[in-house]
């Protein structure tokens with residue numbers, strides 16, 4: 001059984017960048033839905049207590065229900081963790097070093113990430129991933145897919161942005177680029193560094 005994780009902050013903590021109502025619906029309805037449906041999908045399946053990461057990496061991509069719900073469960077869990085109040089700005093330490101190594105500068109990374117998130121057609125996610133050699137790359141994926149799944153390039157996600165309309169429509173309507181810009185004010189870079197070092 002997977003459980004809906006509590007947010008590490010209040011629903012209104014990310015205002016004005018993400019409004020409380022959006023956070024509440026997103027967490028208590030959307031993420032809760034993926035969690036419940038993941039558990040239903042796994043009913044009667046012996047997963048041997050596999051972690052969500054293990055389930056994703058061994059996923060049968062033709063199993064649509066598991067693909068959507070295991071993806072949705074993991075993606076949102078990561079998303080809540082890598083945001084926070086009193087955050088944003090530029091990373092420091094190893095993450096800044098790797099960003100500069102991989103993209104040239106923080107600004108170039110931001111541009112590439114924004115382009116990837118803006119360019120993803122329809123619903124999906126934009127990711128900053130750690131590659132096997134420790135370098136970083138930006139990818140985007142449709143629906144609830146992510147780079148842990150078989151055949152999806154990228155590596156291990158250390159930062160993810162939900163670009164489904166349910167993540168921003170109440171406040172930003174069709175203005176996805178404004179939502180992406182706002183996201184940079186609430187990235188919890190110390191959590192990203194923790195994920196990089198894992």
Ligand code: MN
Pocket residue numbers: 026030076162164166167
């Ligand atoms: Mn979502």
